[in-house]
Amino acid sequence: MTLLDLSSGETAHILSLEGGSSFISRLNAQGIHKGRQIRKISGSGGHGPVIIEVMGSKLAIGRGMAGRIKVKPTQ
Amino acid sequence: MTLLLSGNPNVGKSVVFSRLTGLDVLSSNYPGTTVEFLRGTARLGGRKFTIIDVPGTYSLSSTCAAEEVACRLLSEEKADLVINVVDSTNLERNLFFTLQLIEKGLPVILLLNKWDMARHRGISIDAAELSRRLGVPAVPFVAVTGEGLSELNETVENCLRDGLGAPHPVPTGDDGKWRLIGELSRQVQKIAHKHPTFLEKLEDLSVAPLTGLPIAVAILIVTFYAVRTAGEALTRFVAEPLFASAYRPLLDRLVEALGPGSLVRDILLGRTREVMESFGVLTTGVYVPFVVVLPYIISFYLVLGFLEDLGYLPRLAVLLDRAIHRLGLHGYGSIPLMLGMGCKVPAMLATRVLETRRERIIAMALALLIAPCMPQSAMIFSLLGKYGLKYVAAVFITVAAVGILSGVLLHRMMKGEAQELFMEIPPYHMPRLKTLLVKVWMRMRGFILEAVPMIMLGILAINALDIAGIVSAISAVFEPAARTLLGLPGETVPVMTLGFLRKDVSILLLTPFHLTPDQLVVACVFLTLYLPCLATFSVMVKEAGMKDAARVALLGFAFALAAATALKTVLSLSFLWPV
Numbered sequence: 001m002t003l004l005d006l007s008s009g010e011t012a013h014i015l016s017l018e019g020g021s022s023f024i025s026r027l028n029a030q031g032i033h034k035g036r037q038i039r040k041i042s043g044s045g046g047h048g049p050v051i052i053e054v055m056g057s058k059l060a061i062g063r064g065m066a067g068r069i070k071v072k073p074t075q
Numbered sequence: 076m077t078l079l080l081s082g083n084p085n086v087g088k089s090v091v092f093s094r095l096t097g098l099d100v101l102s103s104n105y106p107g108t109t110v111e112f113l114r115g116t117a118r119l120g121g122r123k124f125t126i127i128d129v130p131g132t133y134s135l136s137s138t139c140a141a142e143e144v145a146c147r148l149l150s151e152e153k154a155d156l157v158i159n160v161v162d163s164t165n166l167e168r169n170l171f172f173t174l175q176l177i178e179k180g181l182p183v184i185l186l187l188n189k190w191d192m193a194r195h196r197g198i199s200i201d202a203a204e205l206s207r208r209l210g211v212p213a214v215p216f217v218a219v220t221g222e223g224l225s226e227l228n229e230t231v232e233n234c235l236r237d238g239l240g241a242p243h244p245v246p247t248g249d250d251g252k253w254r255l256i257g258e259l260s261r262q263v264q265k266i267a268h269k270h271p272t273f274l275e276k277l278e279d280l281s282v283a284p285l286t287g288l289p290i291a292v293a294i295l296i297v298t299f300y301a302v303r304t305a306g307e308a309l310t311r312f313v314a315e316p317l318f319a320s321a322y323r324p325l326l327d328r329l330v331e332a333l334g335p336g337s338l339v340r341d342i343l344l345g346r347t348r349e350v351m352e353s354f355g356v357l358t359t360g361v362y363v364p365f366v367v368v369l370p371y372i373i374s375f376y377l378v379l380g381f382l383e384d385l386g387y388l389p390r391l392a393v394l395l396d397r398a399i400h401r402l403g404l405h406g407y408g409s410i411p412l413m414l415g416m417g418c419k420v421p422a423m424l425a426t427r428v429l430e431t432r433r434e435r436i437i438a439m440a441l442a443l444l445i446a447p448c449m450p451q452s453a454m455i456f457s458l459l460g461k462y463g464l465k466y467v468a469a470v471f472i473t474v475a476a477v478g479i480l481s482g483v484l485l486h487r488m489m490k491g492e493a494q495e496l497f498m499e500i501p502p503y504h505m506p507r508l509k510t511l512l513v514k515v516w517m518r519m520r521g522f523i524l525e526a527v528p529m530i531m532l533g534i535l536a537i538n539a540l541d542i543a544g545i546v547s548a549i550s551a552v553f554e555p556a557a558r559t560l561l562g563l564p565g566e567t568v569p570v571m572t573l574g575f576l577r578k579d580v581s582i583l584l585l586t587p588f589h590l591t592p593d594q595l596v597v598a599c600v601f602l603t604l605y606l607p608c609l610a611t612f613s614v615m616v617k618e619a620g621m622k623d624a625a626r627v628a629l630l631g632f633a634f635a636l637a638a639a640t641a642l643k644t645v646l647s648l649s650f651l652w653p654v
Contacts, residue, residue, distance in 0.1 A: 022136070022138075024249075025134065025136055025249065026133075026134075026138055026497070027497075028134075028171075028249040028250075028253070029133035029134035029136075029171060029172070029249075030133050030168070030497075030499065031167075031168045031171065031253070033249055033250060033253050034250060035250075035253075036253070041279055041282075041283075042279065042282060042283040042284075045284060045285075047284075047397055048284055048393070048394075048396060048397050049393055049396050049397075049406065049496045051282055051393065051500065054168065055165070055167045055168045056164070056165060056167075056168075056266075057165050057168055057499060057500075057501075057502075058278070058499070058500040058502075059497070059498070059499055059500065060282070060389075060392075060393045060396070060406070060496050060497070060498045060499075060500055061495075061496065061497055062396070062405060062494075062495025062496040062497060063495075064495050065495045065497060
């Protein structure tokens with residue numbers, strides 16, 4: 001599943017980033033990288049950017065980008 | 076010697092810069108406030124340094140023009156020291172850039188800024204251990220108060236005397252770096268669990284669409300009324316009385332001294348005592364900037380500064396993301412638009428944080444066309460307000476519609492797609508009164524030093540042209556076009572050509588023609604849109620190149636003509652609707 005499918009309030013681990021190297025390094029630089037735990041705050045309503053919490057800070061991510069971030073919910 | 080201040084966006088580099096150099100610098104609570112580097116000097120560790128405030132960046136590979144500036148400075152400027160400013164409340168995320176700097180072999184000193192705030196949030200960092208593990212000096216610091224300055228001095232002195240020593244090797248890949256950072260933060264950082272404060276709860280409420288939109292609407296309405304009420308109150312109760320009691324008597328004495336009917340007197344004091352119509356450099360030229368415009372500048376920047384420092388602008392950007400996508404921008408593009416309601420010059424500069432040329436051009440056009448700048452708005456309020464709010468609203472609504480239309484059109488016409496929002500959202504901070512007032516003062520000073528001379532120059536120019544007979548010559552040529560297209564008398568044309576100097580002046584210069592409210596509405600719309608002012612245009616050329624700047628300006632002119640003509644036609648049909 002991707003970041004889009006995650007429900008608000010849920011915690012997940014990042015499995016992979018689907019995109020070119022500049023896409024990946026841009027996300028990596030802000031702490032979105034394989035293995036990182038994140039929490040989705042909002043953006044499950046089907047429109048508008050997804051907001052996640054990473055290492056205590058908040059990031060807004062456009063839906064297209066969010067759809068290319070594969071995640072696995074934390075049990 | 077040269078010292079670079081670098082780090083992630085919104086960690087407080089500009090505040091550190093002002094602390095070290097004593098220079099006032101604009102800072103706000105959103106990423107991307109500084110897009111151009113700033114230079115200053117300071118003594119540190121007994122040596123004189125040139126200090127450069129580098130725009131914030133997350134990595135050494137740039138994704139936008141502001142980051143390009145940062146990367147270029149870090150690789151080309153032969154820095155003797157690089158102070159890496161990190162946000163102590165956000166240590167783990169900030170260390171990625173630190174590792175990149177160390178990897179590049181730069182002489183890094185780690186400055187753990189916002190140390191007090193970290194403590195307040197229950198975050199404790201072992202700075203000595205962090206320094207030992209990285210192999211670079213680490214100094215706790217509070218830029219807003221100056222706490223840690225003497226330790227920084229000592230550290231710099233030690234570094235200059237003994238050299239920096241070799242930092243520990245850094246893993247090459249991104250994943251390796253993050254692994255190391257994970258270990259480091261487990262070893263040096265402890266975070267006590269705390270219940271969320273009211274502001275922290277408000278943070279999430281104001282970005283979730285369901286609660287965020289009503290909050291945004293409420294904030295915008297309050298903003299509008301606060302600016303209008305405070306501006307009007309300042310004019311009526313401070314600026315007007317001061318002008319009448321302190322300045323007017325001086326003028327009257329000057330009138331006596333100069334005697335009647337001289338050319339000098341006409342230019343300095345104008346031909347009537349009516350201050351808005353005399354066009355004397357010392358009468359209208361002083362009254363308009365200080366009594367009509369300045370109060371609105373103060374009230375607008377008080378409110379904008381409050382929202383900037385609170386951290387509201389990036390949240391509005393998130394809420395607007397979806398709507399503004401239809402105009403070809405992602406949410407961050409709304410920040411230049413908001414700045415543009417104050418002045419277009421910083422708005423043009425702020426387009427630098429956008430990733431592509433296409434986005435920057437759309438943002439420039441939108442920022443120019445979607446609303447007048449504050450000096451212009453103040454003139455529109457002062458000229459049209461007395462006929463009723465509906466005339467003022469007609470101007471603003473038409474202008475906003477034109478702006479939106481231009482965005483839709485550019486988005487359709489230009490190749491490429493809208494980029495996606497990818498932005499850090501900072502936590503809310505209660506703004507500090509002192510910082511806020513310094514910011515308002517800086518923007519006021521900018522207006523007084525840069526705009527007031529231009530306003531006076533504009534008034535001088537129209538006097539000179541009038542006396543030389545050029546006004547009537549221009550009027551004669553453009554009379555038919557002005558009359559048929561805009562329904563305005565030919566004498567208003569020379570006024571419009573002068574609007575290129577300053578937009579508020581051009582609207583002011585309409586006063587003596589005694590236009591009807593409808594004509595004024597058309598003229599205000601046209602003058603708002605038809606050209607950017609000289610200062611704005613020169614920044615556009617610098618940012619986008621002559622070609623693109625000219626294209627945007629031309630687009631604005633075409634829209635201005637079309638919108639004003641259409642509006643004139645609609646207003647002339649108004650007998651069809653009973654009001």
